[in-house]
Structure formats: structure tokens, C-alpha cells
Amino acid sequence: MFEEEIIKLLKKTGVPASEEQLEIPPRKEFGDFSFPVFNIAKEQKKNPIEVAKGIYDKIKIGGIVREVQIKGPYVNFFLDYEKVSAYILKSILREKEKFGSSKIGKKKRVMIEYSNPNTAHGLHIGHARATMLGAALSNVMDFSNYKVIKANYYGDFGAQMSKSIVAYMKWGVGGKPTKKSDLWMWDLYVKFHEEALKNPKLEEESKEVLRKLEKGDKETVATWKKVREIVLDGIRETYKRLGVSFDVDFYESQFFDLGKDLVKLALKKGIAQESQGVIATNLEKYGLPNAVLLRSDGTTLYEARDMGLAVKNFKDYKLDSRIYVVDVRQTLHFEQVFKILELLEYKWAKNLFHLGFGFVSLQEGLMASRSGKVIKLDEFLDELKQLAYAEVSKRNPDLDEKTKMDLGEKIGKGALIFALLKIEPEKNITFKKEEIVQFEGDTGPYVQYAYTRCNSILKKSDKWKNKFSAGKMNEHEINLIRKLSEFPETVEHSAKDSRPHYVCNYAYELATIFSTFYQFSPVLKADEEMKNFRLTLVQATKQVLETALYLVGIQVPDKM
Numbered sequence: 001m002f003e004e005e006i007i008k009l010l011k012k013t014g015v016p017a018s019e020e021q022l023e024i025p026p027r028k029e030f031g032d033f034s035f036p037v038f039n040i041a042k043e044q045k046k047n048p049i050e051v052a053k054g055i056y057d058k059i060k061i062g063g064i065v066r067e068v069q070i071k072g073p074y075v076n077f078f079l080d081y082e083k084v085s086a087y088i089l090k091s092i093l094r095e096k097e098k099f100g101s102s103k104i105g106k107k108k109r110v111m112i113e114y115s116n117p118n119t120a121h122g123l124h125i126g127h128a129r130a131t132m133l134g135a136a137l138s139n140v141m142d143f144s145n146y147k148v149i150k151a152n153y154y155g156d157f158g159a160q161m162s163k164s165i166v167a168y169m170k171w172g173v174g175g176k177p178t179k180k181s182d183l184w185m186w187d188l189y190v191k192f193h194e195e196a197l198k199n200p201k202l203e204e205e206s207k208e209v210l211r212k213l214e215k216g217d218k219e220t221v222a223t224w225k226k227v228r229e230i231v232l233d234g235i236r237e238t239y240k241r242l243g244v245s246f247d248v249d250f251y252e253s254q255f256f257d258l259g260k261d262l263v264k265l266a267l268k269k270g271i272a273q274e275s276q277g278v279i280a281t282n283l284e285k286y287g288l289p290n291a292v293l294l295r296s297d298g299t300t301l302y303e304a305r306d307m308g309l310a311v312k313n314f315k316d317y318k319l320d321s322r323i324y325v326v327d328v329r330q331t332l333h334f335e336q337v338f339k340i341l342e343l344l345e346y347k348w349a350k351n352l353f354h355l356g357f358g359f360v361s362l363q364e365g366l367m368a369s370r371s372g373k374v375i376k377l378d379e380f381l382d383e384l385k386q387l388a389y390a391e392v393s394k395r396n397p398d399l400d401e402k403t404k405m406d407l408g409e410k411i412g413k414g415a416l417i418f419a420l421l422k423i424e425p426e427k428n429i430t431f432k433k434e435e436i437v438q439f440e441g442d443t444g445p446y447v448q449y450a451y452t453r454c455n456s457i458l459k460k461s462d463k464w465k466n467k468f469s470a471g472k473m474n475e476h477e478i479n480l481i482r483k484l485s486e487f488p489e490t491v492e493h494s495a496k497d498s499r500p501h502y503v504c505n506y507a508y509e510l511a512t513i514f515s516t517f518y519q520f521s522p523v524l525k526a527d528e529e530m531k532n533f534r535l536t537l538v539q540a541t542k543q544v545l546e547t548a549l550y551l552v553g554i555q556v557p558d559k560m
Helices: 003-011 038-044 048-058 081-098 125-143 159-171 181-198 201-215 218-242 260-268 302-317 328-343 347-351 377-395 401-421 444-460 475-485 487-497 501-520 528-551
Strands: 033-036 065-071 074-079 109-113 147-154 248-251 272-275 278-281 292-294 321-325 352-355
Touching (some): 048 074, 074 081, 109 125, 109 302, 125 377, 125 487, 125 501, 125 528, 147 302, 159 201, 201 218, 218 377, 260 278, 260 302, 302 321, 302 328, 321 347, 328 347, 444 528, 475 487, 475 501, 475 528, 487 501, 487 528, 501 528
Parallel strands (some): 147 248
Antiparallel strands (some): 033 074, 278 292
8 A cells, every 4th residue: 555655765766666576574673665676786787785775875755654774685664654554544434344445447347257056956065165256256346446247157957957857756746845945956856866876767767858858848848947946046045145146147048059150150260170060179289178069969068158158248248358256177168268269359358267266075075966965055054053153152141042143143154254265266175164163263253253342342432532643653553554554455456366365364364463452452441542542443443354354245243
């Protein structure tokens, strides 16, 4: 946030500096920011220490910079925290929930596709990662002035769906769901695979259902729509529980023919070739394996359908870019799709991005939906809710049951979302529910607790007024102000890099620094001037924590 001021000072000395060149020193005695001069010295063919001294001699201290020092080949800048504190705290309390937002998106239209469940069964924990990652990225980019269109692409066709249809026809027709509708259908889906091991003819029945579905058999289509809606009703209920919504829904069944014209164009341009009725791409010279676009029976594959969907989306929604939040197993698929669209001379193809994410697994291994060896999202949320409820009950035995259950829900969901988002998307996750719901450590409840502590301090305070700086601040106050000042930059980097975990990790770091501040800097027992200043710090911290948690999709409880 203050790098710009430092760069202005450097440029006044004639140094062609940029914010990217500034570094955060490893030790506090070296200042708040350092400017290394190695590259300048190399260009000027001078000793780096002499170059640093030359810059130092020309700098005129002013604004937020109180002191400049040189340490070898580094020019070190020390901030005036009286001025920094006043600027930051006034900005936070003036802008409130808008603090940290920016205009970097310039109203560019971006579609973010995420969640993408199969309508054969409900959501598992892997879907939760896709869903919350996409939702958080949507929030961050919207906060950064992008025009975000949130899209969900349902897999509602194919072998999995036909097996669910057979299961429904054999064991579900006439019966009403005995539990949440998508979980009821999941039980039937699992039963199909269990029975198919004993009766292989079931697999043939499902293939026949798929053939009928592809031909448009009225009775089969009607059953397919009914099964799909049963599952979708349950999935939508889960989305509502998570606080997730979409601007547009796409279904795989809508796009079977959409890519056929593009396949013809690929043939015409020599990007693809036909052999015995099969049309495949020519991508080997671009370092990618060839991919089949059209089967011999004239039906399209995923590549062609995704190409067609992209072309339609850019036309219908006037997009500037499109982001696919899909697991890392699809990396090659998207590389092929993007390359083909580029070769078809769609200029916007360079603005297609795949945000891949790693697997979420049980401790004993990867999940398998067909066997039921899977962490069902609703059931996992219920378990986390009960664990959080137990902790809340222990800490607040006098609370009424409804309040404790509501808090358990908020804290349990927050624990899951934080655990899913705090890690770089590409890395795999193994869940241990007892650990992620802890009120201590790198967890969602820990960050939520820091927020409630701020809330509690402010509620206990008598009449007071904002004070935005203090004559002499201790290191804990300075650390907290410094961290608060980093929020806008964190959000900006998160939007630019498509990395919501930056905001998640920032929230944890802010909570940790606040806890240390609270431990060593008495707030309500301080003298009036210092109390007012520290309460202002608490108020600002509460606001930034609330905004950061909102951006990653976590609710803030009033108490814990």
C-alpha cells in the first residue's frame, strides 16, 4: 500500500524503480522496505555499495518515510507509523466493508465455472473444494471490480446417469425419498454397483438405457428428467447451506451438437483429420497428444462440447475471459481445448484459464462414489457441526440450544471452508475433521474466534472515541497496523493470480498478530488516550477480518 510513496522518492533521485523491486527485509532493524541496487550497479558498471550511497545522498525524506539507511547494497526505508496509523485506520473505518477493494478489474467480464457436479448423486468433499474455491475467487474478483458471471456446468448425461436411472426404476419408483433427495439417490446408485457385481446384466441394462436416452425415447427421457431433478433438488439445498449461488447453469445434455460446426472448421483448417469416420486433432507438433473430437457414430466428445460452449459463452455474454475451476486431472484436456480454439483463430483463446486443484482424500485413500467410500458433503458438514456445537457448549454452557446449534453450524462450515482454501489449489488435501474444527492453530474457528474477541472487547468498552495514532506505539501495535495495511495488496494479488488462499492465509496471520497484540497490550485497562487508540485498532481489525472472511465465504459468529 505504501510502496508507491517509496517509489516516488526513488524516482526523484533519477532511479528507474518499480514496486516489484522492493523487498521486505528479513529483520526489523533493516526497515520496512528495502531497495536492492544490484541491477543498477551492473548496468552502470559500478560498485553496488557506492550506488546505494549515491541514491541515499539524493533522497529527500518526506511523507510516510521517517528515515532512510543503507546496508551494503540495500537502501532501507523506515515508515513513520504515526502517519501510517492515521492513514490506515481512517481508511478502514471510512470505507468499512469496501476497504481493500480496487479498480484493477476495470469492469472486464469474466465467467468463472466451478462446482460441476454429476447429477447421478449428491456432492462429496471434492465438490466442496471446487465449489468453495470458485465461490471465493468470484468474491475476490468481484471485490476487485471485475464483472463476474458465476457458472455451474452439470454432468447430467452418460454412464453414471444411466446407472442411476436403472437403480431408480428397479428400487425407487413409487417410493418417496427417506432422506435428503440427492443422498437417497446416492444410496440407489451404490446399490446398483453392489448388485451389478452379482448380476452383470445390470450393466447391459444401463447401456441400453443410455442408447434409448441418446435416441430420445420419450419414456426414458421422462425418467431421466425425474431422476435428475431429484438429485438437483438435494444439491441446491446443499448450495444454500453453504451460501453459494450461481448466475447461470449449464447442462452437458444441452451441448452435444454445439461443437460439430467447430469440428468441421478444424477439418477445413487442417487442425484435425478424419480416419474411418473418426475425427481427431493434429496437436503433436505443439507438444500435445492428439484428441478425438468426433466418434464414428457422429457424436461429439468433451473437447468438442467444451469448445462449443466457450464460443457460445464469449458470444452470448461478451466475455473478456473465462476461468475453469476443475481438478488437475483435466489439465491436459484444457490445454488441448485452448490450443484448438487458438488455432481456429479465436483471439480470446489466450484469455481462457484453467485453475486446477488437487484431490481431497480420506485418510485411508482416494474416494469412490460408486462404492460409497466417500466423504459425503452433507454428512461431513453435520459431523463438523456437532464437533463445533460440543466445543461451544463447553465454553458457553448457559447459551440456549438454538444459539449453540446455530453457532455450531457457522463454525463447522467455516472450519471446512478454511481447510479447503488455505492450501494452494494444486496441492492435495487429506482431511482430519477433529483437527480442522480446533479453536487453536491454523483453522477457520481460530480466525472466527479472533473476530468474536474483537466484538467482545468493543461491547465491553464504555463511551470512547476514535483515536487514529498514538505518540509512542509498541511493537505489537506497529505489527498490527502493518498487517492491516497489507490487506488491499493481498486482495489485489489474489485476484490477479486467481489464488484465494492468499486471503485465507492473510486472515490467519492477522488473527495471530491480533492475538499477540491483545496479550501484550491491555485495551480496556489502558489510560484513556491509549484505550481510545487501541479500541480503534480493535475496531479496524474486526472490520478487516470480517471482510476477509466474507471474501472466502465464511460467516462471522457473534460469539464462540
